[in-house]
Amino acid sequence: MIDIENINKSYGDLSVLEDVSMSINRGEIFGIIGHSGAGKSTLLRCINGLEPIGAGDIRIEGRSVRSMQGEEMRQLRKKLSMIFQNFNLLNLKTAYENVALPMEIWGYGKEETRTRVLELLRLVGLENKARNKPRALSGGEKQRVAIARALAMNPEVLLCDEATSALDPKTTKEILQLLDKINRELGITIVIVTHQMEVIKEVCHRVALMENGRVLAQGEVGELFLKPGSELKTLLAEDEWDHLPPGINIRIAFTREYTNESVITEMARELDTNFSIVWGKLEKFRSDVLGNLVLNIEPNDKNRIIEYLEKRGLSWEVLTDEL
Ligand SMILES: Nc1ncnc2c1ncn2[C@@H]1O[C@H](COP(=O)(O)OP(=O)(O)OP(=O)(O)O)[C@@H](O)[C@H]1O
Secondary structure, three states: OEEEEEEEEEEOOEEEEEEEEEEEOOOOEEEEEOOOOOOHHHHHHHHOOOOOOOOOEEEEOOEEHHHOOHHHHHHHHHHEEEEEOOOOOOOOOOHHHHHHHHHHHOOOOHHHHHHHHHHHHHHOOOHHHOOOOHHHOOHHHHHHHHHHHHHOOOOOEEEEEOOOOOOOHHHHHHHHHHHHHHHHHHOOEEEEEEOOHHHHHHHOOEEEEEEOOEEEEEEEHHHHHHOOOOHHHHHHOHHHHOOOOOOEEEEEEEOOOOOOOOHHHHHHHHHOOOEEEEEEEEEEEOOEEEEEEEEEEOHHHHHHHHHHHHHOOOEEEEEEEOO
16 A cells, blocks of 8 residues: 655755665554664655655555645645654644544534544543543543544544654553554554554554664564564564573574464473473564573584474574584
8 A cells, every 4th residue: 555665865964764665555554663763753754745755756555655746745644644752732722622623624514523523532432531631631642632633534544653652551552452443443554653662562463673764674573573583583672682591592483373382392202302491481462472482402402403393394593502
């Protein structure tokens, strides 16, 4: 649905996006993760035409954003709605009035606006707070108002720029569940820019990892996370294997097909060998549970164990190999 093709973007001499390509499919929740300054927000603004791009192109359903002007650009912005970290609500207006604003701007009548706004406030669970102004709303409630407002014009895509970064973990989870519901029930494609791995794990189907204006990796979230040598893993969970014992430490990734199997005990029995489990973690990705296990093994067993893991189709990597 959104095809980003080899785009570059600079502010003066500062190159912010370099040869960035990614494809976002209709109906998915796509995450863009990276440290601060990676160029994520700039990329979002390029997608909805707020920022011009240098080289390359961005196509929305085949139409080049580059070539859009006037009415077509206005229609694009209606189709691609956006929410932000700081909510961007009008402080002097009530929750109801904030949600109604886009419909007023587009010239909808009072009755139609009222029906739609009340429906949206119900969708985001705020029907009782319609008269509250932002100062009388919690952070999570403010983001709910912003989401309702973003949905007012029936967008096809919701672009979320660090939408949960100002919220505590519990509220973050609630907002992500709301986004997931909007994706499932309304079929809206959602693009989430974040620096929080938890956000990606909780709701995203696919992810692109950005660093210094470049895409380092992209793909299905669970697969990317468990892949040996994955940039996603090393960039975002780098300190987890700091205290491994000396010797050969091998990481085994359990994809969804293996999570419930007793592969490790079977391996010990079949190879008649000993090893110690030195680190382990189960990670939840949307509804999947995927696991990582680090074994400290005897040097003599290395080849046999690797052979066994290969035979079972498990993904593995040797983390340290000091004899
Ligand atoms: N309007 C602008 N003019 C000049 N430089 C800019 C502008 N907007 C962003 N930048 C620079 O572009 C780089 C990427 O910024 P961007 O906001 O896209 O990164 P980000 O990954 O979203 O990080 P953050 O989460 O901190 O916003 C930064 O070095 C930033 O200073």
